[in-house]
Amino acid sequence: MKCPYCNQDNTRVVDSRPADDNSSIRRRRLCDACGKRFTTYEKVETIPLIVIKKDQTREQYDRRKVEAGVLRACYKRPIPVSKMNELVDAVETELFSREEKEIDSKVIGEIVMERLKNLDAVAYVRFASVYREFKDVNTFMDELKKILS
Incomplete structure (x- = not known):
């Protein structure tokens, strides 16, 4: 996952938990290059209906x-x-x-x-x-x- 601040791709997950809707995962990530944190959401990809x-x-x-x-x-x-x-x-x-x-x-x-x-x-x-x-x-x-x- 690329850092939205410095565009480096060396980030790691520091916290992971279900999102509010329980259908996705909320992940807090830390960029090893610039040290900034950001949040991503992971959701199951569904077939387009x-x-x-x-x-x-x-x-x-x-x-x-x-x-x-x-x-x-x-x-x-x-x-x-x-x-x-x-x-x-x-x-x-x-x-x-x-x-x-x-x-x-x-x-x-x-x-x-x-x-x-x-x-x-x-x-x-x-x-x-x-x-x-x-x-x-x-x-x-x-x-x-x-x-x-």
Whole structure:
């Protein structure tokens, strides 16, 4: 690992521990040449996941889009941010554990909805109303009946 200060490649690890998210390793390093310390993070490299959208275009999976959808659904709900992050982590784990290179956006939406249903009914309905594109009150009521039964 090259030192970001002097560009020498003789650095050593002085401390190593799991990062806050428990999916990466945080390493404190010391440069033998200049004596400065810096931090690096080591994470498992995942297969790039391509999402097939409704219009059949393809784009690389972006965690921020799932986070944004969950955040909008949980807006003004008594749900801690930590629970939202756990939900997004669980969705991501499920997606990558499938070991597929391409996945339909519908599948991602269904996974998010299933997890939101267990977290908060209002957040679930909010997400479903956008995801399923409710056209009228009847389709909305049909979804509510599913939750209530």
